[in-house]
Amino acid sequence: QVQLVESGGGLVKPGGSLRLSCAASGFTFSDYYMSWIRQAPGKGLEWVSYISSSGSTIYYADSVKGRFTISRDNAKNSLYLQMNSLRAEDTAVYYCARTFPIGYSHDYWGQGTLVTVSS
Amino acid sequence: EIVLTQSPGTLSLSPGERATLSCRASQSVSSSYLAWYQQKPGQAPRLLIYGASSRATGIPDRFSGSGSGTDFTLTISRLEPEDFAVYYCQQGHTFGQGTKLEIK
Secondary structure (H helix, E strand, O other), rough: OOOEEEOOOOEEOOOOEEEEEEEEEEEEEEEEEOEEEOOOOOOOOEEEEOOOOOOOEEEEEEOOOOOEEEEEEEEOOEEEEOOOOOOOOHHHEEEEEEEEOOOOOOEEOOOOOEEOOOO | OEEEEEEEEEEEOOOOOOEEEEEEEEEEEEEEEEEEEEEEOOOOOOEEEEEEEEOOOOOOOOOEEEEEEEEEEEEEEEEEEEEOEEEEEEEEEEEEEEEEEEEE
């Protein structure tokens, strides 16, 4: 069955960096687009970034552009999110999700990893 | 940038009743890009509907989606206890703010 498992979250000071990972299994990872979506405590969902199956097409939300970098390693069935210059407003649960290239809906999600940015 | 407005913010109904949730876009959108999710406390969202009206794998047929242009609807024909949750619509990279479906 499809499984997505995020890791790498934690407590970081403002201005710091963190790298999230998402390990995929149960499907041919290299065939699928992938996304990062976040949810601040008690708030709604916010799309962060998406990457095409080959990694050639990447998009970012304006709120993270220039600070976050999405990448993938198809040989390792893994998705990554490098987060730099973190701000308090980046505090959220970060989910990785498998994404349809048409319509950008997300059919499988990981359980999420919490990132807390605080001094 | 498209804005999705969901209504109502909170919907209070009883098991067995019919639920109708609305998602309105600030401009016309392609039906292919409209999806609905269910999220329960402490859990990741679950895809219910994609392409405005297609049920995702394993989703019961009491869930249905409809609409076009700027107005879309998620209908739950007969509420089960496990259906009480928060529901989000999504178009492209934009999510609505959510509708909380609570037990009356």
